[in-house]
Amino acid sequence: MALLEVDDLSVTFARRGQRTVHAVDGVSFSVDAGEVVGLVGESGCGKSVTSLAIMGLLPKQPGLRVGGKAVFDGTDLLQLDDRSRRDIRGRDIAMIFQDPLSSLNPVIPIGLQVTEVLTRHRGMKGEAAAKEAAELLDRVGIPDPRRRLKEYPHQLSGGMRQRALIAMAVACRPRLLIADEPTTALDVTIQAQILELLKELVRDSGTALVMITHDLGVVAGMCDTINVLYAGRVVETARRRPLFAAPRHPYTVGLLGSIPRLDSGRGERLTPIPGSVRDLLPWPDGCAFAPRCTRRVDDCVGAPPELVLAHDDRSYRCVNPAPVPGREPDSAFAPQTGAVAAGASDAAAPAEAASREEESA
Amino acid sequence: MTGSENLVEVRDLKVHFPIKRGVVFDKVVGHVKAVDGVDLSIPRGRTYGLVGESGCGKSTLGRALLQLTPPTGGEVRFDGVDLTRLSAGRLRSMRRRMQMIFQDPMSSLDPRQNVESILTEGLQAHGIGGSRDERRRIIGETLDAVGLPRWALSRYPHEFSGGQRQRIGIARALVLGPELIVADEPVSALDVSIQAQVVNLLDELQERLGLTYLVIAHDLAVVRHISDVVGVMYLGALVEEASGDQLYREPMHPYTRALMSAVPVPDPDVEDQRERILLSGDLPSPANPPSGCRFHTRCPWAQPTRCADERPVLRQIGGSKVACHFAERIASGELRPHRVTAEVVRPADEGDAPGVVSAPSEPGSYV
Structure with missing residues (x-):
């Protein structure tokens, strides 16, 4: 409890x-x-x-x-x-x-x-x-x-x-x-x-x-x-290491990609999230992050994305999550509306094994 | 053009603000030595x-460099010309070549001016662009450069988001075709996802236009990301100056080491393994700085000799310039850090404290 x-x-x-x-x-x-x-x-x-x-x-x-x-x-x-x-x-x-x-x-x-x-x-x-x-x-x-x-x-x-x-x-x-x-x-x-x-x-x-x-x-x-929040909802929840090693929600990916790191060199380009927090879709009409998202698919608009429960206590609210590094990327059009289906497909991926480079992927 | 390699040369720059006290007549009771003897040079097309x-x-150093705050002493050479000795008129025409970007785009843009008027003002003041069409063309090109749409011209600052406002601030600086841009905390008022957009924009503009930057920020990660050379300041003086990589790989000054180890890195593996140097206590009051090395009251490597009574000068060690008496012996591991007990620091120091410290922080305020 x-x-x-x-x-x-x-x-x-x-x-x-x-x-x-x-x-x-x-x-x-x-x-x-x-x-x-x-x-x-x-x-x-x-x-x-x-x-x-x-x-x-x-x-x-x-x-x-x-x-x-x-x-x-x-x-x-x-x-x-x-x-x-x-x-x-x-x-x-x-x-x-x-x-x-x-x-x-x-x-x-x-x-x-x-x-x-x-x-x-x-x-x-x-x-x-x-x-x-x-x-x-x-x-x-x-x-x-x-x-x-x-x-x-x-x-x-x-x-x-x-x-x-x-x-x-x-x-x-x-x-x-x-x-x-x-x-x-x-x-x-x-x-x-x-x-x-x-x-x-x-x-x-x-x-x-x-x-x-x-x-x-x-x-x-x-x-x-x-817990990562965007526009009033939790979009991704994960333990510390898996989250940083392999963020799944494109917003988390974007956040990590846009921070200049002390241990990265001069001139390494940052990958900012396009647009600003103002460009959002009301949740009932779809994913609030969709207008700024680089992994947007047609399914993002229409209804709010379901919370997807994955392995090792993690969950995210996205129909087209970033692939776990070291694995075949999910097909961009794979229907992942059901929480169970996507959760099962994740079960095989050991997130800790992910290498550092993919963080900004 | 003197053709020298450095666009900006600062020698022994000092800015002291008087501390005044008194009921009817103000009496100067002391000075806040905001900048106290700084030397630095910025090569053309590079970022400091x-x-x-x-x-x-x-x-204060950034403002003194542009003569927005008159320096108390020292000289600032811009392209070979000593700015501190120029007449007001000459200085004004020099200003076209050096512009500033401020931290808070909301308070540095006039809410009653639309974007076109904000951008035209500088052009008119400096007599650039003979006709209205010519000015329109220059402004249009600037908007494209900073990634703002043309319809922005008729809008007012409040209609934009924070990141776009900062773009307007950059456009205002850029429209005059400057060589040097002083950016004071250009991204710290912005959200993380927007910070990256502005940092990238500054990088692109430098590549395309060959600009020289002085970037002032408290965020070491941001500074390291966009700077060729990084200077670390403590209580009005530079304590270390090195290339970004060198500084990260091998910080020499104890303060730089502590600062480096205090910056959080978004990576659990790095966070769990790094060695932390926790400084005790707070920054001493600049009105009453410690004698000798100004860092010695908080320095884990402070020695009983020299540190308290002799002020170290910036000297070349390896690839860095360091102001520390014992930098070599600390780097070799001969000196070990020890515990420092925190001294109480007053926001307004007791005793000979400043009644009013008139350090300007807002753009447009003059002392």
């Missing part, structure tokens, strides 16, 4: 006189205890809205509709009332945001913000809470924690603020931590520090981590399972 | 990549 099971989650924003926006459109994924799961995608793919919906942090406004299920340890988070949700939030599930300055209260000392969590969920008070808070800051690598407790967020650097935020998030030893672009606002050397810290915390406490990012490099070093 | 973390002075 998974720790968090998100099933067919959908979030729509409706506004009078405007087209309804399907920010998240039937996203399903699961997180096991102690597992690191990545949600990857470009801006507007719905990765942040997914996490906010799970946490119940979407602004309550008319026109907002959240559907589906997000079952955490047996309880559906989406059905909870605010009160019981507040009990879970911070204690069992915690979240780290992208911009530490805007998620910390600028007029309250760091210490008070950390002890607030301890008081609310662990009933600690006074000196005991302060001592625990100092230990937490020490644990996340903030030097001279006793003094830091009395300081305000503006007195800390960006990296230190992010550390303070992580300290608050792990204060109650949550079982699930959701990190929404935790390092995007930071410099690379600070990013490396924070990622290392997150890895340590996950390893030592057995906390499950949902890592939301646009950076495939970050994901490659951290996540056990990766 | 400048990397560094935020606050290292890379953007």
Whole structure:
């Protein structure tokens, strides 16, 4: 039984006189205890809205509709009332945001913000809470924690603020931590520090981590399972190594092909994805990625592609997936509408055996 | 034309911003040394990549090179002419030959100007293209070069996506037929799939038009991809300069090593095996930089002698130029890295801290 099971989650924003926006459109994924799961995608793919919906942090406004299920340890988070949700939030599930300055209260000392969590969920008070808070800051690598407790967020650097935020998030030893672009606002050397810290915390406490990012490099070093999102749907799910060795969905292939890599030489041409995120087809009319896809066939338009379940826990939403390297390429016109048929044809391919060159194929 | 091999020669360039404090009368209480003694040359038709973390002075260097921010000292020679001594009028006519591409295409394009007007403005200012038809022709060719359709001319910036806006920014720079283009973070505001389009476009334009680039970016992978020579900056000075391949194969300066090992690579095999050098602490305040080697407070290889009191100069070692006293001994493995305890760094440093640091980051802001 998974720790968090998100099933067919959908979030729509409706506004009078405007087209309804399907920010998240039937996203399903699961997180096991102690597992690191990545949600990857470009801006507007719905990765942040997914996490906010799970946490119940979407602004309550008319026109907002959240559907589906997000079952955490047996309880559906989406059905909870605010009160019981507040009990879970911070204690069992915690979240780290992208911009530490805007998620910390600028007029309250760091210490008070950390002890607030301890008081609310662990009933600690006074000196005991302060001592625990100092230990937490020490644990996340903030030097001279006793003094830091009395300081305000503006007195800390960006990296230190992010550390303070992580300290608050792990204060109650949550079982699930959701990190929404935790390092995007930071410099690379600070990013490396924070990622290392997150890895340590996950390893030592057995906390499950949902890592939301646009950076495939970050994901490659951290996540056990990766979900690639496009236009509000998960288009490919795979374990880390198979995904990078042999991406199946053309969008994943395109993403990997368009990143300049530190270990590739000068002048090696990148293969960008043509068009922009704006050129998309609404899912009911076919595959949203079809207008930008290089492997487009006639079947792509008309109905949304079914989720194809392949071997070794991987699945993708594509009727004409990229071939697994080292194998005869699938016929471009092979009818693959049925999930079972395509899944069976995949079963023979050992994805790990794929060589590096094919990554950009 | 002097026919020299280098289009741009920068010697001992310095840009210091005064820190002012006071209630009625501003008093200068110190300086932020954003750029503090940089030498670099860019050969014709090549790309020089400048990397560094935020606050290292890379953007200021780019702006000072084009005289958008007046340098405090040093000289910038463009095709043999020292730009720092030119009169405003002469400088203006030189500007046609050196253009800039900015990071955020939305804030560097006037939302009330349509694309045609954006592109015509520069032509008119420099008196290029006698007639309207002539200008139309030049603009049309530029649009083709950057891959924008002709109907774009009558549209406004908000009607385009981020990648297309950046193409407009590139077209604006290109329309004057410049020789040098300074690109300040040209792709960092774009989505990954769009970044590649713009990077490829810059590459193509260079091949076709023989442009010289100075590319400024924080993303080492992007810089390595498009640059012939890469310069690494730390707190206002170059710490290492080498060809992209050399830098990747054999980073000499401890900071470069740490930077290299911190960049995530989208490949699980590489990620699991690489050796990581984690730097402790943050970038020190440029208003109050450490003495001696500016990196010594965070350097895992720092030695008790020389590092804290003698500022290393950039010197040639093998195929690279490195500013480190002990580069050879670190490369040979004679010196081993040690643990560094993090020092607390204030966003606005305590004590003799800047009240207001007026470093320009927005295009069009002058100090």
